[in-house]
Amino acid sequence: MIHLFRFLSHWPLRVLHALGAGLGWLVWxxxxxxxxxxxxxVAQAGLAFEAARPGIGEAGRFVAELPKLWMRPPRASCLGNVRIEGQGHVADAFARGKGVIFFGPHCGSFELGPQALAELYGPITAIYRPARKPWLARLELLARSRPGLTVVPASLSGIRQMFRTLKSNQAVALLTDQVPPDGQGVWVPFFGKPAYTMSLAARLALQSGAVVLPVSCERLARGQGYFLKIWPPLAALDSLPKSELLPAVTVINRAIEAIVLSQPGQYLWGYARYKQPRQQHADEGAP
Incomplete structure (x- = not known):
């Protein structure tokens, strides 16, 4: 499979995206x-189906662009076709000296986002949950471990490393709209419906005082590249006591909703966001 990924990584991005769009519609x-x-x-978010309809093809484009993103040579820049907005927010955040928490949803090219952020502001520590298939887990680790980007598993040791990273005034990156294992989240509204939501980003922010910055990485049409946007910091978290976990997670969910509504044709609407959490394994846990 790695050999196939290497082969596809040499194809033009516009060709991969065209094939991916077909794949997305085939699955549909x-x-x-x-x-x-x-x-x-889509209905739960209060949107008309037509607004989210492009997400069918975009889901396939996400899969099709992985070979190019994952097989890129470690020292090769990923910023050549990336337009960036909001870098002033990052400079202000680091100036506070308590670290930066980048977070975003499964929207657009969320695999490229951490790579681009690491190249701009590394070192960055990103947390991930290894795939259950050994070959895919090896490929993920190989592809995501890059200069300036350290990936850690979603375990107690990984979470401790993220706290140490913030204490050193460095950055961490998370996808906060996935359903975590039981015990690692809380039930808060997402588009008006209770959803079991990762609490890690909120815990990190409340306990460290780090600045929390939403990030989106929109996929541009016709293989023209990407638009990386760093949104304003979540100032509402600054006034919350460390014990106010539910309000903090709710603030983060509202930021995710804003990103999704700004680009509804790029969100992974097929994800079972409101499902029950699975039981965690013995080596997993919350901070």
Missing amino acids: CLSPGYRREFRAN
Whole structure:
């Protein structure tokens, strides 16, 4: 599989995206369950289906661009076709001296986002949950471990490392709209419906005083590249006591909603966002 990824990594991005769009629509046609989940999540967000319809093809484009993003030579820049906005927010955040928490949703090219941020502001520590298939877990680790970017597993040791990173006035990166294992999240509204939500970003912010910056990485049309936007910091978290976890997670969810509504055609609407959390393994835990 790695050899296939290396082969595809040499293809033009516009070709990969064209093939990916076809893949996305093929999955849509073949999976009634996926269509139901997609439509239900779009309706829950209060959107017309037409606003989110491009997300069918974008889901396939996400898969198709992985070889190019994962197989890029470690020292090769990923910023050549990336337009960036909001860098002033990052400079102000680091000036506070308590670290920076970048977070975002499964929207656009969320695999490219951490790589670009690491090149701009590394070193960055990103947390991830290794795939269950050994070959894919090896590929993920190989692809995501890059100069300026350290990936750590979603375990107690990984979480401790993130706290140490913030204490050194460095940055961490998380995807906060996934359903964590039982015990690692809280139930808060997401588009008006209770969703089991990762609490790690809020815990890190409340306990460290780090600045929390939403990030989106929009995929541009016709393979023209990407638009990396660093949104204003979540100032509402600064006034919350360390014990106010639920309000902090709610603030983060509202920021995720704002990103999704700004680019509804790029969100992974087929993800089962409102499902029950799975039981965690013995080596997993919350801080």
